Amino acid sequence: AQSVAQPEDQVNVAEGNPLTVKCTYSVSGNPYLFWYVQYPNRGLQFLLKYITGDNLVKGSYGFEAEFNKSQTSFHLKKPSALVSDSALYFCAVRDLNTGFQKLVFGTGTRLLVSP
Amino acid sequence: ETGVTQTPRHLVMGMTNKKSLKCEQHLGHNAMYWYKQSAKKPLELMFVYSLEERVENNSVPSRFSPECPNSSHLFLHLHTLQPEDSALYLCASSHGTSGSAGELFFGEGSRLTVL
Numbered sequence: 083a084q085s086v087a088q089p090e091d092q093v094n095v096a097e098g099n100p101l102t103v104k105c106t107y108s109v110s111g112n113p114y115l116f117w118y119v120q121y122p123n124r125g126l127q128f129l130l131k132y133i134t135g136d137n138l139v140k141g142s143y144g145f146e147a148e149f150n151k152s153q154t155s156f157h158l159k160k161p162s163a164l165v166s167d168s169a170l171y172f173c174a175v176r177d178l179n180t181g182f183q184k185l186v187f188g189t190g191t192r193l194l195v196s197p
Numbered sequence: 198e199t200g201v202t203q204t205p206r207h208l209v210m211g212m213t214n215k216k217s218l219k220c221e222q223h224l225g226h227n228a229m230y231w232y233k234q235s236a237k238k239p240l241e242l243m244f245v246y247s248l249e250e251r252v253e254n255n256s257v258p259s260r261f262s263p264e265c266p267n268s269s270h271l272f273l274h275l276h277t278l279q280p281e282d283s284a285l286y287l288c289a290s291s292h293g294t295s296g297s298a299g300e301l302f303f304g305e306g307s308r309l310t311v312l
Binding site: 116118123124125126127128131172184185187188189190 | 201203237238239240242245253287289300301302303304305306308
């Protein structure tokens, strides 16, 4: 079964510092990987996805993610954090055994960016 | 106007009430989803409709009853709920073809409290 793991419940970083939110995956075959962000009292917003091609994927709001096949990881990164980046971040993998966009989500990582 | 609209945003109901959640998408997608988000748990996929046909029901209790009258509208009918059903219910839509790897587009969610 396809799955993702987010090992950190919370990540704390100071504004202006680089941030990393970790995600590892377990899939059979080639993975389709996604990152979503959820701000308080809001739905999930798509940030970026990896399907194939370059291992470094650029997304919304200055975020990027690096696909590493040997480490089965897809960590989310940003060179310089903003206080407004504080939110809940979800990693997800597409379940390729279905004919629709079934995504399996991780448990989420709360990012807190301090001023 | 957002792509996926959910109403109501907040709902409080007693265990004997009957209520419905509504979702409408304006993106021309052909698949729609209900997810349940509870505190400290991964997002749970409840129902999937592709081309207005239910394609997945993840062992959801019968007190939750979905309805998809057309590709733009999705309902979740609620009756005889339990306090543990209190959660954020998220609707999403996508292009539901098996060969694509498009992302899900989420609504803002309906916060349900069962007393």
